[in-house]
Amino acid sequence: MSTSAESAVAPPVLREALPQTGGVPGRRVADRLWSALLIAFGGAILVVAGVIVFSLGHVASPLLRATHLIDFLLGTVWDPERERFGALTYLYGTVVTSLLALVIAAPVSIGLALFVTEMSPPSLRSIVSFPLELLAGIPSVVYGLWGLFVLVPLLRETVEPFLARTLGFLPLFKGPPIGLGFLAAGMILAVMILPTMTSISIEVLKTVPGAQREAALALGATPWEATRLAVLPYARAGILGAIILGLGRALGETMAVTMVIGNTPRISASLFAPGYSLPSVIANEFAEASGAMHTGALAALGLLLFVVTLTFNSIARLLVRVVTRGPERSAA
Amino acid sequence: MSLARRRFTSRAMTALCGLALLLALLPLVSLLMLVISRGAAGLSFDFLTQLPRPVGESGGGVGNAIVGSLSIVALASLIGIPVGVGAGVYLAENGDGRAGKLIRFTAEVLSGVPSIVVGIVAYGLFVVPMHHFSALAGAVALSVLMIPTLARGTEELVRLVPRTLREASLALGIPEWKTALRVVVRTALPGIVTTALLAIARALGETAPLLFTALNNQYWSHRPDEPTASLTVQIFNDAVSPYDELHARAWSAALVLLMLVGLLSIGARLFARLRARGQR
Amino acid sequence: MISAPPPVASSGPHPAPAASDTARPKIEAIDLSAWYGTTHVLRNVSLSVPANTVLAIIGPSGCGKSTFVRCLNRMHELVPGARQSGQLRIDGEDLLSRKVDPVDLRRRVGMVFQRPNPFPTLSIFDNVIAGFKLNGIRGDHAAVVEKSLRRAALWDEVKDRLHASALSLSGGQQQRLCIARALAIEPEVLLMDEPASALDPIATAKIEELIHELKQVLTVVIVTHNMQQAARASDRTAFFYMGELIEHGDTEQIFTNPREPRTEDYVTGKFG
Structure with missing residues (x-):
C-alpha cells in the first residue's frame, strides 16, 4: 500500500509550480521547539531515575568496594569505629514493622473500602473520602510526635501488659512493656498506610461492573453474599496490589518509625522489644557519619531500601493496572 | 443455611465493615485533638517570629x-x-x-x-x-x-x-x-x-x-x-x-x-x- | 497518469455528468485513498465541487464520509497511523503536497464538528475571535465578532452577553457559535461533519437556513446521515458506501432518479 501512496502523488514539476505559503518556517520551528521542550521534560523523568541510581551507588561505593555483598546483607554487627557494617538487624526491623502494619491495616482498609463502595448510602461515600484525605495529608513527623507521646504511653501502660497477661505464652508478646519498639512502629505505620490502601481499594472496587453485582442480587443473594461472590473475586488482584503498595510505603517510611521504634540494633522475637529499621538508622546517623566508609554503609542501606521498595511497587502497580485498566481496554 | 441466618451474616459483615470506619477515625480524631489542645497553648506572635531559645530560657x-x-x-x-x-x-x-x-x-x-x-x-x-x-x-x-x-x-x-x-x-x-x-x-x-x-x-x-x-x-x-x-x-x-x-x-x-x-x-x-x- | 487535466465530468468509475460542472471546480478529489493503519477507509474517490455550492455527503456509518472531509483540511493525518494518497485540489492547488502547510490550509478551509465544541475557558466573544487571537492577527476584533455572529445568525441572541461563558449557551447556539468561530477567519470552504446530529429539530432548521446563506460567500461540504437534510440543504449530493464513491450528482437527481441501485436502496431507506 505504501507504493501506491508514493506513485499517486503529483509529479515534481507540478508541485514546484504550486504557490509557496508564507510564514511556514517560523511556525515549523516553533512546533519543533515545543516538541523538543516536551521531550526534554519527559526525558527529565528518566534522567532523575538515572541520577538517583548513580548518586546512591556513588555515595555507597566506598563500602561496596570494601565489603562482600553477602557479608553486608547478612551481617548483624554495626560498628562504625571498626568499620564493620552488617545490614541484617535493620532489614529485620523494617520487615517486621512493615508486615505488622500490613496485618493490622489490611483488614481495616478492605473493610472500609467495602463499606464505602458496597454497603453505605451514597451520601456517606463522599463524606468518607474527606477523613481519608486528611489522614493521608498529615506529615509523618506529626504522626511520630503523636506516636511518641500518645501511642507509646498507651502501649506501655495498658496494651502491652494486657497482651502479656493474655497471650504471654507466645514469644511475640514476651518481655518487659517498654512502649517503644516493633509494636509501636507497626501500629503507627498501620495508621499511615491505611489511606493509601483504602483509596486504591476503593478505586479498584469501583471498576467492578454493576451488572456483576446485580446478577448476584437478582439470584437472591444477600448484600454480603453478592460482595463475596461477585465483587471480591473480580477485585482480588487489585486489592492485593493496593496492599502491596501500602507495604511499599511502610517499608520506606522514616520519621514516625524513627521516633517510636526505640532505635536499638537488636533482633528480637518479641514485638515489645525495641529495634531499628533501615530508614531510621540512615536518618539518625547520616548527618554525623564518621567518615566515607560509614556514609557509604548508610547509602548502601539506602540502596537496599531502594531495591526492596522498587520491587514491591512494581509488582503492586502491575496488579492494580491489570484490574483498573483491564475493562477499559476491552471496551475500547 | 436458612435465610434468616444468611441475613444475619450479611448484617454482621456490614457492621464489621462499619467498625473499620470507626477504627480509621479514632487515630485521626485523637491526633487532631491533641495537636490542637497541646499546640495552642504555646502559640503567640513571638512564637511565629522569634528565633528558638535554648532550654531554660x-x-x-x-x-x-x-x-x-x-x-x-x-x-x-x-x-x-x-x-x-x-x-x-x-x-x-x-x-x-x-x-x-x-x-x-x-x-x-x-x-x-x-x-x-x-x-x-x-x-x-x-x-x-x-x-x-x-x-x-x-x-x-x-x-x-x-x-x-x-x-x-x-x-x-x-x-x-x-x-x-x-x-x-x-x-x-x-x-x-x-x-x-x-x-x-x-x-x-x-x-x-x-x-x-x-x-x-x-x-x-x-x-x-x-x-x-x-x-x-x-x-x-x-x-x-x-x-x-x-x-x-x-x-x-x-x-x-x-x-x-x-x-x-x-x-x-x-x-x-x-x-x-x-x-x-x-x-x-x-x-x-x-x-x-x-x-x- | 493523473497529471493530465482532471476529468471534471467523468470522475470516478461511475461518470456523473451534471449541469453545474461547467465552471472550474473549487474542490477536486482525484483518486483519493485514505487508510487508518492497514484499514483502507477511502478507495480511489474522485469528485469535484463547484464554487459557491453545497455538497452533501451521505452514506451509512463507516462509509468513509467523515474521513473524506477530514482529508480536505488535513485533519485526517493527525490520527496516528493515518495515511492518504491521490490528489486533493482547491483552486487547482494540490493540498496534499508537502509544500502546503496544513496550518495555513486550515485557515482557508474551516470546519464545524459533529458536537458543538466551543472553548470552555473562553467567553462567547473570545471564542469567535480565538482564531484571530491565537494566530496573533491584529484588527478590529469587535467588528469581526459582530460580522461573524451575524453571519452565523447568532448575533441577536447573544449581543447583550458577549462576555458570558460560551458554555452558558444552548446546544444549538453553541453550534452556531462554532460556525461563527470558523467564519471569523474568512475561510473559502466550510466543512461540516454532521453539524446537526446533536441538535433538536428547531436548532437543526436554523443551521440548514444558515447553510443556504453561507453559500453566497463560500463553498460548503456537509456530511450528514439525515437524507431529508441532504435533500433540503444541498445543491449536489455524493453517496459513499464502504469507502467508495458510488454516485454523485445534482441533489434532485440523486434523490429522484438515482443511477445506481445501491443509491436507490439507500435513499429510499432499504438499508443504512
Missing part, C-alpha cells in the same frame, strides 16, 4: 524554621512544578509510544521511592561537592519527590480535555504548540493548579529528605547555600529531646505545620470547586 519561637520551610519548598516548587507539569503534558501528548510508556512506568516507580533515599541522592549531588549542607540540596530533594506525582496528575488532567477541543483549535489553523499550550493545557489548568498546591502541601510536610541536606540552623538563613532550619526537622529534634519545654515547642510547631498544610490543601480544593462552578 523562656520565650523564643520557630520563626526561622517557618521561613526556612517556606523558602525551601518555594525553591523546590520552582524546580519541580515546571518539570513535573511539562513531563505530564509530554505523557498526555505522546505517552502511547514506547518512550512514553517507559517514562510513565519510571514516574510510577519514582513516586514510590522512599523520601530518605532521595535525601541521600541530594547529599551526594550537592552536599559532597559543596562541602556543606544547604537549603538548595533540600529543595532539590523535595523537587525530585514532587516531579513524579505532578507528572502523573497532569497527564490525567490533560487527557481529560476532549479531543474535539483540540481538533477545533487545529481546524482554525492554530499551530500545534499554541493549541497544546493555549487550548489544551489552558483548559486543564485549574486541575493542574490544584494538583500543584497539593504537591506543595506534601513537600511542606517532608522531614526525612531534609535531615542531611538542609540540616538545621539555630539562626536565620539568608542564602540558599546555607544550612537552613525547617519546621519538620525542628519538630523532630524537639520531640526526641529529653526536655518538656522542647516537647511543648514541638506540639506548637506541629500545629503551625498542620495549619500551613491544611491551608494549602483546603485552598487547592476550594480552587478546584470554584473553577468547576464558574464554568457551569
Whole structure:
C-alpha cells in the first residue's frame, strides 16, 4: 500500500509550480521547539531515575568496594569505629514493622473500602473520602510526635501488659512493656498506610461492573453474599496490589518509625522489644557519619531500601493496572 | 443455611465493615485533638517570629524554621512544578509510544521511592561537592519527590480535555504548540493548579529528605547555600529531646505545620470547586 | 497518469455528468485513498465541487464520509497511523503536497464538528475571535465578532452577553457559535461533519437556513446521515458506501432518479 501512496502523488514539476505559503518556517520551528521542550521534560523523568541510581551507588561505593555483598546483607554487627557494617538487624526491623502494619491495616482498609463502595448510602461515600484525605495529608513527623507521646504511653501502660497477661505464652508478646519498639512502629505505620490502601481499594472496587453485582442480587443473594461472590473475586488482584503498595510505603517510611521504634540494633522475637529499621538508622546517623566508609554503609542501606521498595511497587502497580485498566481496554 | 441466618451474616459483615470506619477515625480524631489542645497553648506572635531559645530560657519561637520551610519548598516548587507539569503534558501528548510508556512506568516507580533515599541522592549531588549542607540540596530533594506525582496528575488532567477541543483549535489553523499550550493545557489548568498546591502541601510536610541536606540552623538563613532550619526537622529534634519545654515547642510547631498544610490543601480544593462552578 | 487535466465530468468509475460542472471546480478529489493503519477507509474517490455550492455527503456509518472531509483540511493525518494518497485540489492547488502547510490550509478551509465544541475557558466573544487571537492577527476584533455572529445568525441572541461563558449557551447556539468561530477567519470552504446530529429539530432548521446563506460567500461540504437534510440543504449530493464513491450528482437527481441501485436502496431507506 505504501507504493501506491508514493506513485499517486503529483509529479515534481507540478508541485514546484504550486504557490509557496508564507510564514511556514517560523511556525515549523516553533512546533519543533515545543516538541523538543516536551521531550526534554519527559526525558527529565528518566534522567532523575538515572541520577538517583548513580548518586546512591556513588555515595555507597566506598563500602561496596570494601565489603562482600553477602557479608553486608547478612551481617548483624554495626560498628562504625571498626568499620564493620552488617545490614541484617535493620532489614529485620523494617520487615517486621512493615508486615505488622500490613496485618493490622489490611483488614481495616478492605473493610472500609467495602463499606464505602458496597454497603453505605451514597451520601456517606463522599463524606468518607474527606477523613481519608486528611489522614493521608498529615506529615509523618506529626504522626511520630503523636506516636511518641500518645501511642507509646498507651502501649506501655495498658496494651502491652494486657497482651502479656493474655497471650504471654507466645514469644511475640514476651518481655518487659517498654512502649517503644516493633509494636509501636507497626501500629503507627498501620495508621499511615491505611489511606493509601483504602483509596486504591476503593478505586479498584469501583471498576467492578454493576451488572456483576446485580446478577448476584437478582439470584437472591444477600448484600454480603453478592460482595463475596461477585465483587471480591473480580477485585482480588487489585486489592492485593493496593496492599502491596501500602507495604511499599511502610517499608520506606522514616520519621514516625524513627521516633517510636526505640532505635536499638537488636533482633528480637518479641514485638515489645525495641529495634531499628533501615530508614531510621540512615536518618539518625547520616548527618554525623564518621567518615566515607560509614556514609557509604548508610547509602548502601539506602540502596537496599531502594531495591526492596522498587520491587514491591512494581509488582503492586502491575496488579492494580491489570484490574483498573483491564475493562477499559476491552471496551475500547 | 436458612435465610434468616444468611441475613444475619450479611448484617454482621456490614457492621464489621462499619467498625473499620470507626477504627480509621479514632487515630485521626485523637491526633487532631491533641495537636490542637497541646499546640495552642504555646502559640503567640513571638512564637511565629522569634528565633528558638535554648532550654531554660523562656520565650523564643520557630520563626526561622517557618521561613526556612517556606523558602525551601518555594525553591523546590520552582524546580519541580515546571518539570513535573511539562513531563505530564509530554505523557498526555505522546505517552502511547514506547518512550512514553517507559517514562510513565519510571514516574510510577519514582513516586514510590522512599523520601530518605532521595535525601541521600541530594547529599551526594550537592552536599559532597559543596562541602556543606544547604537549603538548595533540600529543595532539590523535595523537587525530585514532587516531579513524579505532578507528572502523573497532569497527564490525567490533560487527557481529560476532549479531543474535539483540540481538533477545533487545529481546524482554525492554530499551530500545534499554541493549541497544546493555549487550548489544551489552558483548559486543564485549574486541575493542574490544584494538583500543584497539593504537591506543595506534601513537600511542606517532608522531614526525612531534609535531615542531611538542609540540616538545621539555630539562626536565620539568608542564602540558599546555607544550612537552613525547617519546621519538620525542628519538630523532630524537639520531640526526641529529653526536655518538656522542647516537647511543648514541638506540639506548637506541629500545629503551625498542620495549619500551613491544611491551608494549602483546603485552598487547592476550594480552587478546584470554584473553577468547576464558574464554568457551569 | 493523473497529471493530465482532471476529468471534471467523468470522475470516478461511475461518470456523473451534471449541469453545474461547467465552471472550474473549487474542490477536486482525484483518486483519493485514505487508510487508518492497514484499514483502507477511502478507495480511489474522485469528485469535484463547484464554487459557491453545497455538497452533501451521505452514506451509512463507516462509509468513509467523515474521513473524506477530514482529508480536505488535513485533519485526517493527525490520527496516528493515518495515511492518504491521490490528489486533493482547491483552486487547482494540490493540498496534499508537502509544500502546503496544513496550518495555513486550515485557515482557508474551516470546519464545524459533529458536537458543538466551543472553548470552555473562553467567553462567547473570545471564542469567535480565538482564531484571530491565537494566530496573533491584529484588527478590529469587535467588528469581526459582530460580522461573524451575524453571519452565523447568532448575533441577536447573544449581543447583550458577549462576555458570558460560551458554555452558558444552548446546544444549538453553541453550534452556531462554532460556525461563527470558523467564519471569523474568512475561510473559502466550510466543512461540516454532521453539524446537526446533536441538535433538536428547531436548532437543526436554523443551521440548514444558515447553510443556504453561507453559500453566497463560500463553498460548503456537509456530511450528514439525515437524507431529508441532504435533500433540503444541498445543491449536489455524493453517496459513499464502504469507502467508495458510488454516485454523485445534482441533489434532485440523486434523490429522484438515482443511477445506481445501491443509491436507490439507500435513499429510499432499504438499508443504512
